[in-house]
Amino acid sequence: MYDIIIIGGGPAGLTAAINGRVRNKSVLVFTNDWKQTYLYQAQRIDNYPGHPGISGAEILDSLVSHAKELGVEIDTKRVLTIMPMDDHFYVSAGARVEQAKTIILAIGTGSHKKLPGEENWIGRGVSYCATCDGLLYRNGKKVTVVGKAADAVEEANFLNEIGCIVTFVSQKPVEGLSDGVKSVIANHLEIKGDGMVQALVADGNEIPSDGIFILRQTVAPNDLLPSLKIEDGGIWVNRRMETSIPRIYAAGDCTGRPLQVIKSMGEGQRAALSAVEDLDHLIN
Template sequence: MYDVAIIGGGPAGISAALTALHRNKSCVIISSAPEDSMLFKAELIDNYPGLPAITGADMLRSFIAHAKASGAEFLDGRATSVMPYGTSFGVAVGNDFVEAKALVLGIGASRAKGFPGEKEFIGYGVSYCATCDGMLYRNKKVAVVALSSDAEEEAEFLRSIGCEVEYFDSKRAKKFEITGESRVEHIVADGVSYPVSAVFIFRPSIAPDTLIPDLGLDGSKIVVDADMATNIPGVFAAGDCIGAPYQISKACGDGNVAGISASRYVEALAKPAEV
């Protein structure tokens, strides 16, 4: 079990990890491919102290190298669900599972709302993990909505186990709706309905309230206090996912606070209860 699990490998997540590591806490950073990050795509950044005129890709590589050199472990993949276990949290990452005493969310700004019907059919044909759920739909027709760099790899896995894949990238369709009675029966893409048994959606990250049910939100923003604590004890959030301004230096500052708060939370768990 880790002391702190951090979902998101951007500036906020890296900053939280470095802060917790410097307080002798074990950390794992759960993150999809760096290429999916908005920072990675930035052509030029010239307002971050000490790193003038740097590309987003080079900045992110530098952050990741720093975290690794400081002892952070990385788990490549997409966190699909968080389960509270009393004084710890379980995080599902594809077929992997991580347990930690505290959790920091650095998942970036929510760039899109879920599709109509998506939330209603989670567990009834909507999935975010091909290796987890693909075998349930072997020899059936499924849809893949490709919004992340690993979507084609996931689609190929589905094909390899016998699924007939209807593949949608941003060039093929922009708007989606998932329909059915008690289970997924169709995906409607730009007004055209396709019969499918399941819809696999691959985004760089999952919407916060899908990842952690009952998480306090203000619109798409995660609600936190001055310590970066959410409404769920032991869960903290930092960076663009808590709102503007959407600046790297601000995200790093948020991450620092979240790392401190998560470390203090872990330390409090270790203290004997007062009688």
């Protein structure tokens, strides 16, 4: 069991991780690949104190190496659910499930817009993780991947490799799809079925589907934790960066404006210090 699991490896999550390790807590960071973020691509940041003109890549690379040097474990996996238990939490990311005494949410912002009626099809053919659920469809079943995340191409290729018949639907053409994966460009998507999913309707054309994998970069905070309080579009926190759920803290863009690097780092540090104080209080 980890002392702290952090979801999100941007400036907030990595600063929290560094501060948790400095205080000798075991820390695991689950994150999407930070090299795929907009910040990583930013050529020039002019309001990062003491380092005018530093690039986003330089900031993130130095945070990652600092965290790793201190013994932070970083796993590039997307967290899909967090399950609160009496005195700890289960966190599932891809096929990996871990436990922690405290959680820090540092998931940034992103589009969480759902397809019409999407929630009604969860468990009835709609899935958010190819590595977790792909094997259900391996014997020549038809699956459609809705590619909204940077790693969606990889996931589609994995489904193709294990024997699914894969259609990849995206808003723009993508590179890297394996031979055998059909690509469809479409904007308006709907799910069709009768008890179980039967097709994805893409710009009016039906794509027969036994399963639909919707792969987004981020998961809405309330999908991770349905009882989490949201205010003005961000996760509600107090000055200790505590959320409405005990022993879950939040930091960075996901708590709201201003959406800036050093605000995120400051909140990341405060969240880690609060987690450490609460962990020490649990022991004493």
